[in-house]
Amino acid sequence: MSAWDWIVSVILFIISLSALITIHELGHFSMAKLFNVYCSEFSIGFGPALLHKRKKGKETYFSIRAIPFGGYVAMYGEGAELEEGVVVSENRSLEGIKKWKKCIILVAGVVLNAVLAFVLIAISNLAFPRIVTTKYASITKGSVAASVLQEDDLMKSYHNSYISYEYKDDSKVIHAGQFYVIDNSAEIDGDKYVLGYAPTGTKYYTKLVDGLKIYPAIAGENIAKVKEDGSYEVINKSLFDAYYAVDGGINPEALYANFTEKTYSPFEGKSFDAHLHFVRYNSETEKYDINVDFTPTIEAVKDGDNYIWKDVGLSFKTMNDKNWTFGDKWKQTFKDYGTASIAVFKGIGTLFTGGIKNMSGIVGIFDMTANLYGSYTFATYLYFWGLISVNLAIFNLLPFPGLDGFALLITIIEAITRKKVPTKVKGIMSAVGLVLLFGLMITIVVLDIIKLV
Numbered sequence: 001m002s003a004w005d006w007i008v009s010v011i012l013f014i015i016s017l018s019a020l021i022t023i024h025e026l027g028h029f030s031m032a033k034l035f036n037v038y039c040s041e042f043s044i045g046f047g048p049a050l051l052h053k054r055k056k057g058k059e060t061y062f063s064i065r066a067i068p069f070g071g072y073v074a075m076y077g078e079g080a081e082l083e084e085g086v087v088v089s090e091n092r093s094l095e096g097i098k099k100w101k102k103c104i105i106l107v108a109g110v111v112l113n114a115v116l117a118f119v120l121i122a123i124s125n126l127a128f129p130r131i132v133t134t135k136y137a138s139i140t141k142g143s144v145a146a147s148v149l150q151e152d153d154l155m156k157s158y159h160n161s162y163i164s165y166e167y168k169d170d171s172k173v174i175h176a177g178q179f180y181v182i183d184n185s186a187e188i189d190g191d192k193y194v195l196g197y198a199p200t201g202t203k204y205y206t207k208l209v210d211g212l213k214i215y216p217a218i219a220g221e222n223i224a225k226v227k228e229d230g231s232y233e234v235i236n237k238s239l240f241d242a243y244y245a246v247d248g249g250i251n252p253e254a255l256y257a258n259f260t261e262k263t264y265s266p267f268e269g270k271s272f273d274a275h276l277h278f279v280r281y282n283s284e285t286e287k288y289d290i291n292v293d294f295t296p297t298i299e300a301v302k303d304g305d306n307y308i309w310k311d312v313g314l315s316f317k318t319m320n321d322k323n324w325t326f327g328d329k330w331k332q333t334f335k336d337y338g339t340a341s342i343a344v345f346k347g348i349g350t351l352f353t354g355g356i357k358n359m360s361g362i363v364g365i366f367d368m369t370a371n372l373y374g375s376y377t378f379a380t381y382l383y384f385w386g387l388i389s390v391n392l393a394i395f396n397l398l399p400f401p402g403l404d405g406f407a408l409l410i411t412i413i414e415a416i417t418r419k420k421v422p423t424k425v426k427g428i429m430s431a432v433g434l435v436l437l438f439g440l441m442i443t444i445v446v447l448d449i450i451k452l453v
Contacts, residue, residue, distance in 0.1 A: 005370075005373065005374050006370065008373065009366075009369065009370040009373045009374070010366075012369070012373060012381075013365075013366050013369050013370070014068055016369070016385050016388075017068065017069065017362075017365075018044055018045075018068050019116075020113065020116065020385070020388060020389050020392055021044060021045075021068075021069075021070060021071040022044055022071065023109075023112045023113060023116045023389075024071070024109040024110075024112060024113050024392060024396070025042065025043075025044070025071045025072065025073050025109060026109075026112060027108035027109035027110070027111060027112035027113070028073045028075075028105055028106070028108050028109045029042050029073045030108065031101075031104050031105040031108040032073060032075055032094070032105050035097055035101045035104075035105065036091075036092055036097075037075050037076065037077070037092055037093070037094050037097060037105065038059065038075065038076035038088045038092040038093070039059070039060045039073055039074065039075050039076075040059070040060065040061065040074045040075075040076065040081070040082065040083070041060065041061045041062075041063055041072075041073070041074040042060055042061070042062050042063070042073050042074075043062075043063040043064075043065055043071055043072050043073075043074070044063070044064050044065065044068070044071045045063075045064060045065035045066060045067050045068045045069070045070065045071060046065050046066075046067045046069070046070050046071075046072075047065050047066040047067040048065060048066045049063050049064070049065050049066075050064045050065060050066055051063060051064040069362060075094045075105075076088050076092060076093045076094065077093030077094035077095040077096060078094045078095075099411055099412075099414065099415035100415075102411050103408060103411055103412070103415075106404050106407050106408045106411065107397075107404065107408060109396065109404060110393045110394075110396050110397055110404060111393075113389045113390070113392045113393035113396070114389070114390065114393040116386075116389045117337065117340065117386045117387070117389035117390040117393065118333075118337050118386070119386075120382045120383065120385055120386035120389060121333055121336050121337050121340065121382070121383055121386040122333045123379075123382055124379040124380070124381075124382040124383040124386065125329045125330075125332050125333045125336070125379070125383075126326075126329050126330070126333070127379075128377065128378065128379035129320040129321065129324065130320070130321040130324040130329075130379075131202040131203075131318050131319070131320060131321070131377050131379075132202070132318065132319060132320075132321045133199035133202060133206060133316060133317075133318055134316055134317050134318065134319055135154055135155040135156075135157070135180070135316055136152050136153070136154055136155075136316060136317045136319075137149050137150070137151065137152060137153040137154070137155065137278065137314060137315070137316060137317075138151065138205045138314075138315040138316065138317050139151055139313060139314065139315075140311075140313035140314075140315070142313075143311070143312060143313020143314070144296050144297075144312045144313055145294065145296065145312050145313040145314040146313055148292065148294045149278060149292065149294055149314065150280060152281065152317075153278040153279070153280050153292060154278060154279050154280075154281075154288050155180075155182065155197075155276060155277070155278050155316070156182075156277040156278065156279060157180035157181055157182050157197070180196060180197045180198070181194060181195070181196050182195055182196065182197045182274075182276055182277075183195035183274050183275045183276060185275055186214070186272050186273070186274055186275070187272060187273070188270055188271075188272045189270070193214050193272070194214070195212065195213070195214060195274055196212070196213035196214070197211045197212060197213065198211045198213055199211050199316065200375060201375030201376050202318050202375075202376055202377055202380070203374070203375055203376050203377050204318075204375070205315040205316060205317055205318060206315060206316050206318075207311055207314070207315045208312065208314040208315065208316070209298065209308070209309035209310065209311050209312065210309075211316075212298070212309055269300055269302075269307070270299075270300050271297055271298060271299035271300065272297070272298055273295050273296070273297055273298075274295065274296055274297075274298050275293070275295055276293070276294045276295065276296070277291070277292075277293055277294075278291075278292040278293070278294060279291060279292065280292050294314075296312040296314070297312075298310070298312070336383065336386075337386075337390075340386060340387045340390045341390055341394070343387070344387075344390050344391045344394045344395070345394065365388065368384065369381065369384060369385075372384055400433055400437070401429040401430050401431075401432060401433020401434070401436075402430055402433035402434040402436075402437050403433070403437075406429075406430070406433065410426060
């Protein structure tokens with residue numbers, strides 16, 4: 001990523017996160033105003049105030065604070081201090097209004113986050129074309145590919161559509177990705193491998209070497225290569241134990257596979273010949289029927305502490321999906337919204353089954369959004385923030401001290417029992433909850449940094 005892209009990513013991240021927080025707090029604030037609850041401050045961010053103003057004759061200060069990772073609405077009856085000389089009647093307190101009104105105020109932020117999520121996902125689908133990757137070549141001048149291939153040559157694969165694969169993680173089968181099989185006879189140090197190609201993004205043309213997937217293969221036998229010690233040899237973090245490479249193609253009866261080991265074996269300084277097949281457009285027949293074979297040497301070269309495949313000058317183009325109709329876009333919007341919501345519930349569920357190892361905090365989210373901005377379209381970027389907005393909505397509904405869901409639960413209990421939960425008890429529980437939440441946040445941030453390092 002260039003320095004400019006990194007700067008833009010930081011700015012977009014702060015704007016996007018602030019928008020989600022602002023919408024959430026605006027939900028609380030708008031309903032509080034509707035029910036005439038006294039609000040002394042509406043703040044975006046925490047810490048020292050960069051801006052702290054209110055209009056003449058108005059009661060609410062609007063603030064922008066130095067730490068942009070949160071916000072709040074200071075409502076009377078929720079611990080907010082009144083200015084000296086200001087007197088507010090109890091019926092303008094959050095505790096002085098009817099319980100159903102308080103419930104609406106408490107859930108309003110969550111509702112607006114859910115609405116914002118749908119809007120962002122809808123915009124990502126409706127306002128932007130769907131960009132799809134192709135197998136049409138884009139050639140770098142003066143490269144190895146330029147000596148054999150021409151612009152728009154079409155790469156052939158052993159299966160005309162994407163081949164999906166799965167892996168097992170903690171005994172759960174997870175859909176892992178898709179790829180084209182482009183060579184089933186690659187050879188490294190006498191061992192045979194299947195060469196796959198999976199486009200890595202849709203913002204720019206994808207280089208062949210950036211999308212390479214390599215799997216150990218023995219023709220006619222199990223593709224996962226068993227070593228003498230009984231372990232598997234795993235390349236690019238992907239291991240198949242139910243996928244077969246056969247001469248002349250891939251067995252269509254065994255397209256799905258599972259991880260069984262997670263050991264890695266990088267090709268330090270290795271190289272191999274890739275046997276790629278293309279067809280070229282024939283202006284006489286007006287068809288792609290001119291066969292072209294391209295056999296580049298793919299070499300692993302040092303890049304810092306890692307090895308990467310040396311570029312051979314071959315990339316593949318992207319294009320707008322012309323079959324993507326307006327009706328399809330709406331259907332996809334509702335489907336994406338449902339998928340995003342389910343994914344959040346599953347993510348919360350992993351807190352109780354797999355701990356916090358799969359969670360991401362501010363650092364992790366920034367890293368993901370920066371990668372999305374650098375490699376994918378802005379539509380994908382908007383979809384991701386729609387997912388984050390759903391996440392914020394659902395997470396805030398959890399009945400955990402310090403979250404909206406906890407305050408909502410207390411309010412419902414008080415409404416049913418007609419007894420007020422002691423303020424001291426609520427204060428202690430909220431304080432403990434906030435300490436635990438901040439502790440969780442700090443732990444996740446540290447884990448994010450460790451992952452990046």
